[in-house]
Amino acid sequence: MTTLGTEQRPLWIAVIGAGPAGFYAVEALLKGDAHVRVDIIERLPTPFGLVRSGVAPDHQSIKGVTRIYEKILADPRVRYFGNVSMGSDISHDELLTYYDQIIYAVGAQSDRKMGIPGEHLIGSAPATSFVGWYNGHPYYRNSEFNLNTHQRVVVIGNGNVAMDVTRALLAPVDTLATTDMADHALAGLRASTVTQVVVVGRRGPVQAAFTTPELKEFGELPGVDVLLDPVDFTLDPISEAQLAENKVAGRNHEVMKGYIERGLSGATKSIHMQFLWSPLEIVGHYGHVTGVVMERNRLVDDGNGNVKAEGTGATRTIACGMVLRSVGYRSVALPGVPFDDKRGLIPNIDGRVIDTANQTPIDRTYVVGWAKRGPSGIIGTNKPDSVATVTSMKADWESLNGIADGHRTGYAVATLLTSRSAQIVTYADWQKLDAYETTNGNTQHRPRVKVVDIKEMLDIIKR
Numbered sequence: 131m132t133t134l135g136t137e138q139r140p141l142w143i144a145v146i147g148a149g150p151a152g153f154y155a156v157e158a159l160l161k162g163d164a165h166v167r168v169d170i171i172e173r174l175p176t177p178f179g180l181v182r183s184g185v186a187p188d189h190q191s192i193k194g195v196t197r198i199y200e201k202i203l204a205d206p207r208v209r210y211f212g213n214v215s216m217g218s219d220i221s222h223d224e225l226l227t228y229y230d231q232i233i234y235a236v237g238a239q240s241d242r243k244m245g246i247p248g249e250h251l252i253g254s255a256p257a258t259s260f261v262g263w264y265n266g267h268p269y270y271r272n273s274e275f276n277l278n279t280h281q282r283v284v285v286i287g288n289g290n291v292a293m294d295v296t297r298a299l300l301a302p303v304d305t306l307a308t309t310d311m312a313d314h315a316l317a318g319l320r321a322s323t324v325t326q327v328v329v330v331g332r333r334g335p336v337q338a339a340f341t342t343p344e345l346k347e348f349g350e351l352p353g354v355d356v357l358l359d360p361v362d363f364t365l366d367p368i369s370e371a372q373l374a375e376n377k378v379a380g381r382n383h384e385v386m387k388g389y390i391e392r393g394l395s396g397a398t399k400s401i402h403m404q405f406l407w408s409p410l411e412i413v414g415h416y417g418h419v420t421g422v423v424m425e426r427n428r429l430v431d432d433g434n435g436n437v438k439a440e441g442t443g444a445t446r447t448i449a450c451g452m453v454l455r456s457v458g459y460r461s462v463a464l465p466g467v468p469f470d471d472k473r474g475l476i477p478n479i480d481g482r483v484i485d486t487a488n489q490t491p492i493d494r495t496y497v498v499g500w501a502k503r504g505p506s507g508i509i510g511t512n513k514p515d516s517v518a519t520v521t522s523m524k525a526d527w528e529s530l531n532g533i534a535d536g537h538r539t540g541y542a543v544a545t546l547l548t549s550r551s552a553q554i555v556t557y558a559d560w561q562k563l564d565a566y567e568t569t570n571g572n573t574q575h576r577p578r579v580k581v582v583d584i585k586e587m588l589d590i591i592k593r
């Protein structure tokens with residue numbers, strides 16, 4: 131058998147998922163002397179994962195990172211198989227037959243539940259689906275959000291996603307209309323009667339997970355007042371110590387105190403940032419959300435130098451017509467691949483996927499990104515994370531036997547996928563769709579007008 135990783139016998143590697151983590155893994159694999167061929171398998175026709183369907187439309191500059199990913203897609207050693215879903219179009223065992231190594235870069239495609247009564251009511255939705263809806267993710271394009279029979283939305287959670295959805299609800303639609311926000315969302319927001327968003331965190335302002343630029347953006351929204359309760363800023367000793375140590379918390383604190391000092395301007399819209407409240411129940415009438423019952427918390431020492439929220443028993447109800455639950459994303463179990471249900475991710479040691487029963491690595495399978503470490507970190511965080519997994523993969527090359535020669539041609543898997551997927555989308559196909567979207571965008575002075583229906587995407591490619 132010829133040595134693996136040579137010109138005669140390159141390593142064949144499959145990357146499942148075309149989000150940031152997948153691209154950084156490919157970039158790391160292509161570096162070095164070994165001859166490597168990479169196939170990127172993505173369930174959507176479009177690449178770029180949450181950069182396309184998560185990052186807020188009013189954060190266009192961040193989306194510029196896709197220029198790096200485009201270069202990777204253009205590399206002759208890389209093939210793109212869009213519109214191919216691992217699980218339904220190709221199984222884990224089949225991937226093991228055709229590839230020397232497999233990397234799962236599937237992100238976190240679901241949401242964490244709060245586990246409180248009323249979560250199922252109409253008008254209660256995970257921020258995941260609202261984000262997918264306004265960003266034109268094909269799976270969420272038909273989601274319905276009632277924005278025009280009430281004035282108040284409660285957003286539960288204190289991370290940057292909570293900040294993004296709040297801005298989307300209250301930013302001037304004419305401004306959003308200069309972005310790549312999906313047209314159906316622009317229409318929905320234009321008809322919106324929402325004037326107030328209450329953003330609720332279970333712990334205090336010092337423990338909030340949002341970052342300062344997002345917090346400052348609240349204060350820059352035209353026609354929107356930011357309200358905070360000074361009582362929430364009387365800090366316990368642990369929070370005081372955290373404030374002194376944590377630079378982000380310190381900067382956030384300054385910005386929020388600035389909002390308190392600024393007071394109200396009489397604007398017609400407002401954001402109410404409320405700390406130390408936990409939702410107990412979402413209440414409704416005839417199946418529709420009418421409010422959230424909240425319990426007041428106090429912060430207590432958790433014994434590990436941190437604070438935890440503890441209910442005081444005091445409750446109140448915030449009347450509202452919609453609740454967006456922004457308490458975290460969660461990975462989805464893939465058939466034939468180990469899954470840690472408690473943590474909502476693919477279990478691994480240094481990126482090697484492990485069998486949780488005996489804690490040992492399974493055959494030639496690796497994981498990167500949010501599927502590896504859970505839904506935390508910005509786009510850039512995925513780069514060192516992917517490099518670390520690829521370092522494990524390269525270390526394993528020495529003991530790798532490799533797949534059968536007949537399966538190493540690249541044609542075999544392409545033939546199988548063609549027989550399974552309705553229509554494989556290649557990199558050239560994506561370029562065609564990209565050109566279509568950006569050309570339409572140019573005419574409207576927008577970065578692009580997104581096509582949000584998979585069938586329409588495939589029709590445009592076929593034309």
Ligand SMILES: Cc1cc2nc3c(=O)[nH]c(=O)nc-3n(C[C@H](O)[C@H](O)[C@H](O)COP(=O)(O)OP(=O)(O)OC[C@H]3O[C@@H](n4cnc5c(N)ncnc54)[C@H](O)[C@@H]3O)c2cc1C
Nearest residue numbers: 147149150151173179180184185216236237499500508509
């Ligand atoms: C709402 C939101 C806003 C954000 N805003 C910012 C921001 O402003 N700045 C910033 O730096 N970071 C931001 N982030 C974080 C950033 O998006 C993530 O760090 C990053 O996208 C995670 O990369 P990933 O590749 O692990 O997952 P993803 O980006 O989710 O990519 C996973 C890919 O796998 C594909 N996939 C899933 N299952 C399958 C399957 N079975 N078969 C084939 N393909 C599959 C998916 O379609 C997707 O394309 C934001 C995140 C969210 C949720």
